[in-house]
Amino acid sequence: MEHLLVGNGINIQFNHTDYTTQSIVLRILEELDSEDFPSNVIVDEPILLKHHIGKLFLFARKAIDGAFNLSTICNAEKIALVDFIERYKDRKNSLRITDIGFEDYYLIHDLLCHKYGITNPEQYVVRESLKMAYLHSIYNHGQLNLLYKQYSNSFKLYLSKFDNIFSTNYDNNIESATGKSVFHIHGQFDRLSEVYNPNSFRNQMHDAPLSGISIDPAFSYLYCTAVSTYCGDYKQYQIKQHILANEAIENFANAYLQNATVRSDVDSWENNSNHLVANLADSVKLKIANPDLRFQEDYPIKELSEIKGHLTILGLSPYNDYHLFDIIDNSALDECVYYYFTPSEQNKVESIFPKLKKCDKLQFKSVQEFWRDL
Numbered sequence: 001m002e003h004l005l006v007g008n009g010i011n012i013q014f015n016h017t018d019y020t021t022q023s024i025v026l027r028i029l030e031e032l033d034s035e036d037f038p039s040n041v042i043v044d045e046p047i048l049l050k051h052h053i054g055k056l057f058l059f060a061r062k063a064i065d066g067a068f069n070l071s072t073i074c075n076a077e078k079i080a081l082v083d084f085i086e087r088y089k090d091r092k093n094s095l096r097i098t099d100i101g102f103e104d105y106y107l108i109h110d111l112l113c114h115k116y117g118i119t120n121p122e123q124y125v126v127r128e129s130l131k132m133a134y135l136h137s138i139y140n141h142g143q144l145n146l147l148y149k150q151y152s153n154s155f156k157l158y159l160s161k162f163d164n165i166f167s168t169n170y171d172n173n174i175e176s177a178t179g180k181s182v183f184h185i186h187g188q189f190d191r192l193s194e195v196y197n198p199n200s201f202r203n204q205m206h207d208a209p210l211s212g213i214s215i216d217p218a219f220s221y222l223y224c225t226a227v228s229t230y231c232g233d234y235k236q237y238q239i240k241q242h243i244l245a246n247e248a249i250e251n252f253a254n255a256y257l258q259n260a261t262v263r264s265d266v267d268s269w270e271n272n273s274n275h276l277v278a279n280l281a282d283s284v285k286l287k288i289a290n291p292d293l294r295f296q297e298d299y300p301i302k303e304l305s306e307i308k309g310h311l312t313i314l315g316l317s318p319y320n321d322y323h324l325f326d327i328i329d330n331s332a333l334d335e336c337v338y339y340y341f342t343p344s345e346q347n348k349v350e351s352i353f354p355k356l357k358k359c360d361k362l363q364f365k366s367v368q369e370f371w372r373d374l
Contacts, residue, residue, distance in 0.1 A: 001309035009315020068111040107230040148177035183300040187225030196223035232323035242295040339367035
């Protein structure tokens with residue numbers, strides 16, 4: 001089997017300016033001043049979000065100097081902060097607000113909240129506003145999904161040769177160019193998330209999160225399944241949570257039907273003061289009444305973990321998405337070809353694929369030569 005995994009590098013190849021880190025962050029700041037900014041969805045007063053981003057930039061510089069070293073609350077944040085400092089420390093004196101990847105701003109936001117005692121719901125609400133502003137910028141008024149019109153016939157032919165295509169991008173350019181299905185590992189703009197899907201399992205529960213919320217169809221992409229966070233472990237959690245939830249609810253429902261003690265326990269939970277316990281009882285009852293009901297499993301992580309044969313990685317930075325690299329390194333591949341942008345990336349790639357490297361299954365090719373020869 002021939003598999004392909006692509007990242008944002010292919011979008012940058014067909015538009016060298018609009019989808020770089022710098023352009024995305026700059027567009028966020030510009031859009032916050034726009035008259036047609038979707039403030040009804042993202043934030044009532046866009047200027048407040050713009051000021052917050054500016055403050056996050058100032059605190060990001062302080063983070064490099066260790067200002068938040070004692071503010072992490074879990075190992076994942078510690079690892080993310082160490083990685084952040086390592087990537088930016090040599091550029092601290094020349095850093096501009098657009099130089100910092102926007103997902104890194106989520107990290108600074110969380111650390112800032114920890115340091116000054118800001119908790120949920122405020123911490124979550126502001127982070128979600130940051131995320132939606134980020135998605136709005138990437139979507140670029142729909143221009144992102146038109147990049148396929150720039151694809152050459154030779155690139156379309158290249159894509160068509162693969163049995164499976166995986167993507168960390170949210171757009172549907174490959175589908176539009178080839179007619180092939182694509183596995184979107186981190187979600188996609190054209191699929192509503194469980195929370196905003198009126199027909200979802202979650203919105204059939206008594207505390208349906210969509211109740212009282214009106215979705216603006218003009219900005220449906222802001223309610224999508226896109227995963228955007230600063231930590232691979234957090235992405236992994238979001239990707240797997242509904243898979244695990246479905247397994248748990250299935251087991252509870254079966255036990256409820258077969259075991260009188262479990263049935264009595266679940267019945268007693270319905271009016272429990274603990275919101276999570278009451279929701280568990282509600283979901284079990286719904287599952288029993290509707291056996292086919294399942295939480296959305298939006299991320300094809302199982303399909304990625306089961307790949308065999310040959311994998312080509314194109315346009316994906318070796319400095320992100322370590323959770324995916326770990327899955328690939330533990331897969332049953334015969335060969336993995338990684339297209340690097342600069343030769344210096346090879347050492348980094350070897351460090352994230354130690355098993356493939358040890359078994360001599362890791363090969364390198366120049367992505368610049370690839371695009372030139374295509």
